[in-house]
Amino acid sequence: MNITISISSVATALLLCMNAHAASSTNFPTKPLRMVVPFAPGGGADLTARIISEALAKKLGQPVVVENKAGAGATIGAAYVARSAPDGYTILYTTPGPQITNPHLMKSLPYDPSDLKPISKVSVAPSVLVINSNLPVKSVNELIALAKRKPGQIRYASAGIGASSHLNGELMQTLAHIKLQHIPYKGTGEALKDLVGGNTDMAIDTLAVYMPFIKSGKLTALGVTTPTEISLLPGVAPIADSLPGYDASPMNYLSVPSKTPDNIVNILNKAVNEAIREPEVTDKLLAQGILAEGSTQQEIQALITKEQAKWQKVIDGAGLSPK
Incomplete structure (x- = not known):
């Protein structure tokens, strides 16, 4: 009799827990959410996150508070979210670093990239190939031809080793079979500053940074990193027109801890x-x-997998993998 009662009690308790969990998931969200940005305040990712967080709060009916947890190549913020409760209330606003490039650039990470489950893509930041106007080329094809005539003599500037502006150049070298001279900056x-001043020859970085200098004529735009032309820079062809397969526009997307229930992820994706x-x-x-661009959860997961393979090949080919 006691055993029967005990089994019955356990079954009832489990059923109540399951019902409570289902109810909490269905009613999600019932309190404010946190959007963790793994970069310092004031940067491009931070500004974009704040625009999206305001709109997302209206859709969810709860405040979405942005928290900056910068440092260590975005790994501090990523680790914080990966270790958070998988309840949908802590979201990571991220760039390709934490899941796509950092695993191939760093010897160890304070989290497993699979500990994060993507919700949706939110934006794409087109980059542009720009040259100092004194460089005697007028197209991507002419630039490639010059690089082949003068291997290692064309200097390309980046924001530092492992930055997207660095990997953009490495991808170009890989696809074009050319050798450029990488000049990393802090x-x-x-x-x-050095590109405009003529101390370097070219760069492939975020359009927003270079647009004023393109408009003033201090820099010349040769191509965009998106597969198709963009309205922000009409008349400038994609680099892919000259280098098939070139696609190097950093995406921003949202993630949650991997054990977050699918129905909560679906609610967030829709919002x-x-x-x-x-x-x-x-x-x-x-x-x-920046271009607003969403996705299904399945689409962003497939894209992450594809990008991981692409950039691992570029990083390994450039000898950037940690030893």
């Missing part, structure tokens, strides 16, 4: 995609040179 500002389609959000992002 940030985009220093790289930009995110609705939020970034709002004209006000689209316009604000476009003003920063």
Whole structure:
């Protein structure tokens, strides 16, 4: 009799827990959410995250508070989210670093990349191939031809080893079978200053940074890193027109701890995609040179897998893998 009662009690308790979990998932969210940005305040990712967080809060009916946890190549913020409760209330606003490039650039990470489950892509930041206007070329094809005539003599600037602006150049070298001279700087500002001043010859970095100098004629745009032409820079062809397969536009996306229930991820995915389609959000992002672009959860997961393979090949080929 006691055994029967005990089994019955356990079954009832389990059923109540399951019902409570289902109810909490169905009612999600019931309190404020945190959007962790693994970069310092004021940067491009931080500004974009704040635009999206405001729109997302309206869709979810709860505040979405942005928290900056910068440092160690975005691994501090990524680790914080990966270790958080898998309840959907702690979200990572991320760039390719934490899951796509860092695993191939760093000997060890304070988290496993698989500890993060992507929700949705939210934006793409087109980059542009720019040259100092004194360089005697007028197209990507002419630049490649010059690089083949003068291997290792064309200097390309980046924001530092492992930065997207560095890997963009490595991808170009790989696909074009050319040798450029990489000049790493301590940030985009220093790289930009030397490029405009003629101390380096070219760069492939975020359009928003270089647009004012393209408009003023101090730099010449040869190609964009997106597979197709973009409205922000009409008349400038994709690099892929000259180098088939070239696609190097950093995406931003949202992730949660991997054990977060799928139904909560689905709620977040729906809200995110609705939020970034709002004209006000689209316009604000476009003003920063960023394209709003959502996805299904399955699409972003497949894209991450594809990008991991692509950039691992580039990083290994450039000899950047940690020894």
